[in-house]
Amino acid sequence: MKLLDTKKKNNVLKSMIRILGENRSELLGANKEDLDLFKRDDQAMYDRLVIDEAKIDGMIASVQSVMEQEDPVGKVISDREVHDGLKVINKTAPFGTIMIIYESRPDVTIEAAVLAFKANNKILLKGGKEAKxxxxxxxxxxxxxxxxxxxxxDWIQLMNMSREETQEFLKNPTQPLDLIVPRGGERLINFVKEHAECAVLVSGRGNNFLFIDEHADWDKTKQVILNAKTHKISACNALDKILVHSEFPEYEAKLKELHSFLKENGVEVLTDQRTNKILPETEVVTDESVWYEEFLAMKCVIGTVDSVDEAMDKINKYSGGHSATIMSDDQQKAVQFMEQVDSAAVYQNASTRFTDGGSMGVGAELAISTDKLHHRGPLGLNELVTNKYYVYGDGHVRA
Incomplete structure (x- = not known):
């Protein structure tokens, strides 16, 4: 693949910024066609589908941010001499061709393309039919x-394929394909992993947990829960499960207060059997699959645990490996939680809603990776490169 110089890439991004700004009405008109065709039975997906003036401003800001970032290609990772003067340099290099498969969100068409292109990759965009x-x-x-x-x-291509055509393309790509990123729910991820013949970097489900330790500040805890649960229910960083330490001061009264607080803010509360004895008016969770579920709705589960170890075990078993929070002023316990919970982002006394590229200082993101190879967390510009060794010799042979 031809390497483009930074100036050429940035000139394309400058053009894109201008084109987005000059053609707002054209884009809003296309989005209205999608909205008119969409059956609003899935509010979270509908919310992700909407483009308005603020969304366009966000798209422009994303392109601007990536344009201003340093080119990630050709950075020296290591430089050493070995074996009597053999020079070995390890540099960053493009992946080649990246395919992203995503649902509903048209702004991904901007963020994925700008990141892939600035990192000198071709990108194949397979968006959902609802955002056609x-x-x-x-x-x-x-x-x-x-x-x-x-x-x-062909640096940026839109793939209009049915499910069957996508399946065939994953098995037998008609062009070189180096990496696939499925960005969506469990069914999409499993579909891609089942059929893809190249590397897959999973942008996993949310199902994020918050643990209220016995040493938590109650007022801060309520505000963090409210933000994490209700700020944007369609986001993968929204809160779904709350675990409460049984030795939290005034445990029963605080559970009742939390239930009322959530109910007042439009959140349906489900409970485990132990918590249900204190909140009998709530629906009790009898099916274990609910603990694995990402709701993407104004709904959450409250459960009771007797220790930080029990909380960590439950989170590591059921969560999507995305984000988890401990509310605690006990620094030692918070460190234990953050080191042992197996998630891409772990928090102390903060909302899970911060798990995205912009909020974490990465800038635009391709997705939030819950994989461990080659990167976990927001996939920003610097994560869309691989590496390559350059070895310089002078007739060197290995003895």
């Missing part, structure tokens, strides 16, 4: 920007 017109318009904008700067349109 919006994605087509955004990719048309990208093609205008590429053409203005003398580059082929």
């Amino acid at each position: 017109h919006s994605n087509a318009m955004l990719v048309d904008f990208w093609h205008r920007a590429l053409t203005e700067n003398g580059l082929d349109k």
Whole structure:
């Protein structure tokens, strides 16, 4: 694959910023077509589908942010001499061609493409059919920007394929394919992992937990829970499960207060059998699968545990490995929790809603990876490169 110089890539991004700004009404019109066709039986997906002026401003800001970041390609990772002067340099290098499969969110068409392109990768965008017109318009904008700067349109491609066609493409790609990122629910991830023949980097489900330790500040805890649960229910970093230490001061009274607080804010509360004895008006969880579920709705489960160890065991068993919070002023216990909970992001006294590229200082993100190879957490610009060794000799042979 041809390496583009930084100036050329940034010129494309400058063009894209201008095109997005000048063609707002065109994009809003395409999005309206998608919204008119969408049956609003899934509020979370509908929310992700909407483009408005603020969303367009966000798209422009994402492109601007990536344009201003340092080029991630060709950075020296290590430089050493071995074996009588043999020079070995390890540098960052593009993956090649990345495919992202995602549902509903048209802004992914901007963030995924800008990150992949700045990192000198081609990107294949397989968006959901619900965002068909919006994605087509955004990719048309990208093609205008590429053409203005003398580059082929195939740097950024929109894949309009049915489920069956996608399955066949994953098994037998018609062009080189180096990495696939499925960004969506459990069914999508399993579908891609089952059929793909190349590396898959999983952007996993949320199902995030918050543990209220016996040493938590109650007022801070309520505000963190409210933000994590209700700020944006369609996000993968939203809160789903709350575990309460049985020795929290005024445990029964605080459980009742938490239930009332959540109910007042429109959140349906489910409970485990132990908590249900104190909150008998709530629905008790009898099916273990609910503990694995990412709700993407105004709903949560409250459970009771007797120790931080029990909380960590439960989180590591049921969570999606995305984000987990401990509410505690006991620093030693917080460190124990954060070191032993197996999630991409672990928090002390803070909302899980901060798990995204912008909030964590990464900038635009391709996805939140819950894999451990090659990166966990927000996939930003610097995570969309691999590495390559450059070895310089002078007739060196190995004895």
